[in-house]
Amino acid sequence: MKINIKDYLFRLAHLLFIGLIVVQFLPDQSGGDSYSNYLIGFAVAAEILTLALTAFISKKESRNLFLDIVGFIYAFLILWTLATSKLNLLNPSLFPPFGKILAQFGTDWQKILINIKSSVGIILQGFLLACAVAVPLGLFLGWAARAGNAATYLSKFFSSIPPIVYIPYGIALLPTFRSVSVFVIFLASFWPVFAGTMSGVLNVDKRIMDSAKVLNVSKPELLFQVILPASLPQIFLGCNQGLSVSFILLTSAEMIGARDGMGYYVKYYSDFGDYTRTITGLLVIGIVVIGVTFLFNLFQKRLLKWR
């Protein structure tokens, strides 16, 4: 394979990287420390990683996409740097220089990690519990068509209640904030997963059911080897929905009554006017959600690779 140097090195993303570094050395207008060495360190690390990764991405379209994304990030950081420390256009307490956020991350990472662990732990517990109950239940009710039809309407009613309003009742029912969160996330992800499973089971292609019938498959085999895999795409649709609702719900719940978790971190520091930490928290939540969704999608792709 011929490697075209121009394709790898002379790219807008790399020019923006150089621009970002140069901008850091302009004189500061704002008073405080602009933490530019943190930003420079971060940018250099990102650039090295980018160069290394692009060497491994063989498809031209994917490489372009990756570099475009990196380019956008650099461009955003250039604008951020200019607007904050270099030109002092924005209120520095609301818009800290980006280096300061990185520095904050450096000092707080242990605290942040504990909060991530708490949040992700609750999500996984509630979500997995919901899947473990909703998938078998949906499977059986969808299979018993008459009960299933009634259940569809009931689930429409219950799923229309925004799960967040269960929180006060959950607090009355359960002893700890953690158990309340798990309970609410269970409810929030139960309905989409259940509805997805039901619609998957009820909509299995008639031709596939006919194929199974003429093979004389036994009832358990029909359920677990035919109906379940045939419904899997719809089940995953419900799971994805449940997972994204779970994150929204948990972070909101954490802002109400928690003692740890990512939502708590953001709320707690914004109450003190510590917007550096607030923004740090926001970015971390974004990264965590993307990370969890990414892993879940990998799992889904593996199970649905036959499509």
Add this chain to the structure above:
Amino acid sequence: MSTNKIEIKNLTVQYAEKNKQFTALHDVNFNVSQGEFVSIVGASGCGKSTLLSVLEGIYQNFQGEILIDGHPLEGTGKERGVVFQHYSLFPWMTTRKNIAFGIKQVRKNLSKTERLKIADEFLEKVGLGDFGNKYPSQLSGGMQQRAAIARALAMDTDILLMDEPFSAIDPKNRVILQELLLKLWEGTGDTPETRKTVVFVTHDIDEAILLSDRIVVLTSHPGTVSEIVAVPFARPRNRSELVQTLEYNKFRNKLLSLFYDDITNKIGGEEVVL
């Protein structure tokens, strides 16, 4: 004297559609002998697929009597293997798993390795030896039908029911598949006693002639047997030699006229769209 494998007596199927009775099949009578290859031909809507789904055991709301080996038909059965036009295979199983799954349904005593071994043998027979670990979606339509045939044969059922298995395949591959099926079926035994009994639904006259011992022609509205024609060509048959003979073309024209007469009678001699 050949024995009757399948007997169809006074078969009538009526659908109720929006309070209107619709007769799909009316008083259909014919028998299929052990080891015989019978095709059912007819224009779209003549009820030929309904007839097959009755034999498959999927459509159970019929009047009349169906006997298999002298016993009344009750639902689906392990003595009948089926190849559909679409989705005979489960999309989430690789081709060899699909076949092994089919074998498992008829031969519970085999171990998983034994089943997979048989699956591989039959994949080899239909020319898919290298495609055992592919999913159906990774195969062409023709390859999917090859795998479906491999499964039906690997299940080693007495009777094969095939519902327009090649209708969705492009003409060139259709011919290849017909010849493959012919070869495989003729290979299931040297005498009718050992051969598989096949009921094959198609709207392709040439396909029916090449493959069948007898052809049942259905007319539509209501679907009923207009004629049963024995195919006068000796086996083993060779397509390219067969189609050049005068007898073939004469026979083909005779069948076509049966086909067209039905349609022209029904729509009053106007232009015919098949």
